[in-house]
Amino acid sequence: MKDIRNKILGSVDKLFERKQFKSLKELLITMEPADIAEILSEKNFTERVFIFRLLPKDLAIEVFEFLEGTIREELLASFTDSEAASIIEDMSDDDRTALFDELPAKTVKKLLARLSPEERRLANTLLNYPPDSAGHIMTPEFVDLKEDMSSSEALARIRQSAAKKETIYTLFVVDPARKLMGTVHLEDLILASVDVAVKDLMDALPVFVSTDTDQEEAAKTMSKYDLQTIPVVDREHRLVGILTFDDILDIVQDEATEDFERMAGISPVDERYMEAGVFTLTRKRFTWLLVCIVTQVFSSSILENYSFALESVVALAFFIPLLIDTGGNTGTQSATLVIRGLTTGEIEREDIYRVLSKELVLGLFLGGALGILASFRAWIMGTGYGLAMTVAVSVVGVVMLGNLVGALMPFIAQKFRIDPAVMSGPFITTVVDVIGLLIYFEVARCFLGLG
Structure with missing residues (x-):
């Protein structure tokens, strides 16, 4: 496939x-809109502008929908007002x-003013819904039928309006x-007898979402019921739009990207990496790094307070990196699994005690295995x-602590209506580092008879 694409690009x-x-x-007309957009x-x-202007209008609109944000803005800026309005319309x-x-x-x-009254009304309606709601991303382009229609009448209506839906x-x-x-x-309409009523073929208990339903929740509903399309209703249960699987794919991709960024300690970046400026990326990544620097004051204080232990047994310092790295990594692993479970609905808020119990047992097994290896390293x-x-x-204590902190933090975030992904790797690692050092030096005091 890659070879074919390179050949076409050439x-x-x-x-x-x-x-x-x-x-x-002539070559562009034979290509898929997504491939043209990529080129x-x-x-x-x-x-880019010259090639885009070669495209027939219908193909140009499809290609335009596949293009990314800044590229679309550049193209719009190169059009006259009437050309831009024609594409937007x-x-x-x-x-x-x-x-x-x-x-x-x-x-x-300016673009809204150039649209036809009907399209302007539709655009304003969608824009007025909350940004992350089903109403904001739905489309009103669907085929509606009446209960008393026969299957032949329904098919006739579909033929009449299908091109615009x-x-x-x-x-x-x-x-x-x-x-x-x-x-x-x-499929049911096509296979039914011509005089069968639509009400006899329909699902009278359809799955639906409301206009104010969060888009991520709408995506979960579509995934749960394996739907290609889901209706969107207003507060009076009137049908105002639909969501299709391509809308949901975009939502899932955007939400997954945002969660990955938050878990890495990065504020969500709206632009693509290659388009984002250096100062924008610096600002997005700086916050959590600053938090880590500030919280490391606690780690420094602990090391200062236990300096007598380090002076007495210098070898204690050799294993500090091992402990804090192990604890931070296990905490991040637990947090990742729990956040995914909460996101997919596999884990509910009521499961907190079961999750914490499981992570404690896991921490005991993982910590035991890692502790044996670490002690062998210290012995040799x-x-x-x-x-x-x-x-x-x-090691056993720090791993169990990391599992507990990593599993607990997403539940705390959810309790306070914060995105669980905000409880990111850097945050969990910092918490585990501080408490892990306390555990290490207190255990050393017991086993080595220090202070």
């Missing part, structure tokens, strides 16, 4: 260099809303007040029985 470059624009246009993203601004409503979220308010206002594989049955009554699959260094036992017991 053909595009060759035709562009030779100024064979008619042949280039455009690798071109410089001038070439024919974009799908959910993609247009996503674009408006990325653009400056002044640009959005997001999907036709799932149809939505509404009453005269537009309240959602059920859903029916296109000739540090003596006492220090070997100190290291072994400390």
Whole structure:
């Protein structure tokens, strides 16, 4: 596949260099919009604009929807107002809303003014929902049916309106007040007798979400029930839009990226890495690093208070990196598993005691195995029985502590309505480092008879 793509890219470059624009246009028409968008993203601004203008309007709109934020903004800036409005007018409503979220308010206002009254009304409606809600990302482009329609009448309505709709594989049955009554699959309509009523084919208890449902919760619902499309209703249970699987894929990808960044101690970055400025990345990464520096004051204080132990047994210092690294890593592992469980719904808030019990047992087994290896390392260094036992017991204690802290922190975050991913690796590592040092020196005091 990669070889085919490189061959096509080479053909595009060759035709562009030779100024064979008619042949280039014919080649682009045969390509998938996502592939064209990928090629455009690798071109410089001038070439990108020129190639984009070669595309027929319908294909250009599809390609535009696949492009990333800053590239779309650059293209819009190169268009006249009428050209920009023409593209924005024919974009799908959910993609247009996503674009408006990325653009400056002044640009959005100007583009909205160029839309037709109907499209402007739809755009304003979607923009007025909370940013992370199902209502904000839904599309009103769906096929609605009436209960008393026959299957042949329903199919006729589908043929009439299908070209302008997001999907036709799932149809939505509404009453005269537009309240959602059920859903029916296109396959069932096609296979049914021509005089069978829609109400006899529909699912009268459809799964749905509300306009104010969080988009991540909507994604979980679609995944749970294995749906390609889910209806979105308002407070009066009126059908106002739908979410499709491509919307949900974008949500899942964005949420996963955001969680990974938070767990690494990075504030979410809106731009792609190559497009983000150095100062932006510095600001996003600085906060947690600053917290780590500040909290290391506690570690320094502990080392200062137990300096008598280090002076008495210098070899104690050899195993400090081993302890804090082991404790921090086990804490991060536990936090990752628990955060994933909370995110997918596999773990509920009521499971906290079961989770903590499991992590304690895991910590005992992991710590025991690692403690034996660490004590063996201390023994072959000739540090003596006492220090070997100190290291072994400390490793067990620190690993169990790391598991407990890593498992507990996401629950605490959820309790205070904070994203569990905020309890990131750097935060957990710092907590475990401080308490782990206390455990190490107190165990050393017991086994080595210090102070």
